[in-house]
Amino acid sequence: MKLTRRDASGIIAKPPHDKLGLLIYGADAMRVAIKRQEYLRALLGAGAEEEMRLTRIPAGDLRREPALLMDAIKAVGFFPGPRAAFVEGANELVAKTIVDTLSDWQPGDAQIIVTAGDLKKTSKLLKAFEAHRDAYALGLFDDPPDRAEIERLLTEAGLQAEGPVMGALEDLARALAPGDFRQTLEKLSLYKLSDPQTPLGLDDISACAPASVEAAVDDILNIVAEKRATAIGPMMRRLQSQGVNAVTLSIQAMRHFRALHRAACNPGAPIYGFRDRDRMMRQSRDWGTHKLEAALGMLTDTDLQLRSAGQTAPALAIIERTFIRLAMFGAS
Structure with a gap:
């Protein structure tokens, strides 16, 4: 059974004990590992490894000894x-x-949890889990945590957030890798240890949030947001030489302009997760709400074009053209 993002939140939080198991796959190994840890912790509880209720099998070992998995699911523990x-x-x-x-799995056997990298739709492994009525397949992609997932992570960390603070956390989740975002929540939990009943404030997030994301990508986005169209080409050559791909630039541009739009809609609310927040506040005021909404529309169209199966034009050329259009549009 293929899990949607909405369904996955419930399954991960409260795994059904009568199912065969779960396949978690995706290009981001950290994201996959985090979800696997959450699922196993919710399924098995504390002390599973010490009580020998969890058997770990690296794929290389399974390739050499195919019987390892069958033995593990049929074994009866103490x-x-x-x-x-x-x-x-x-x-x-x-x-x-x-x-x-x-x-060969039967009710009463151990659950089978499998992690994998970015699987193709034709993968035998993926097809098997999606087709099995008692198994789940969860694909993890580049989407940041949604509001429901952030709320769950806050509950696990013993934190409370509401209003503008939740919006700031959503901005931060878009700007950081999933592991970095969880570490920030852990830092916030320690920071609020002496006063856990008081909801988080914007000052708390400011004190604990990382100061920057990838500097080179920040540079091109600041150039675009500051409408310096002539500087875009040279910076794109630099990024290309560093191996930055177009989809990464598209995702980061969406994050940047969403943060600007949120700030424009909420004057006075600070921006988190970026190198120079004051600079972004100036950009937000300079663009204004209406132009930022149009910019987000242009970026969404570009993102869809980049991900289109029929796309033949060079991806970096597409995103560079969009950046130049944005800079010229902002200056008009």
Whole structure:
């Protein structure tokens, strides 16, 4: 069964104990690892490894000894409670072994948890989990945590947030990698340890948030937001030489202009997760709400074009053209 993002939140938080298991896959290894940890913690509870209710099987070991997974799901432990067999870093070389084990799984066997990289739609492993009525497949992509996920993470950290503070956290989640965002919440939890009942304030986030995202990408976005069209080409050559891809630039540009738009809609609210917040506040005031809404529309169209299967034009040329259009539009 293929999980949507909305369904996944409930499954991860409260895993059903009568299901076969879960495949978690995606290009971001940190994001996959975090979701796997959350699922296993919710499924097995504390002390699972010490009580031998969790068996870890690296994909390389499974390739050499295909019987490892079957033995793990059929084994009867000494301690009561749910059991799981976790296959880490699966790929098509071990897909047949895992698929064969799925077909032999019976209620009462240990759950099978599998993590993998960015799988193609034609992957045998992915097809098997999506087609099985008692299994789940969860793909993790570049989307930042949504509001519901942020609220869940806050609850786990023993934190409270409301109003503008939640908006600031959403901005921060878009600007940071998932692991960095979780570390920021952990830092906030320690920061508020002496006063956990008081909701977070904007000053708390300012004190704990990382000061910057990737500097080179920030530079091109500041050039665009400050309408310096003639400087875009040379900076794009520099980014290309550093291996920055067009989709990354598109995602970061959306984050940047969304933050500017949020600030324009809420005058006086600070911007978090960026190198120079004062500079971004000036950009937000200079563009204004209406122009920023139009800019976000242009960026959305470009993002869809970059992700289109029929796209033939060079991706970096597309994003560079959009950046130049944005700068000229802002200056008009």
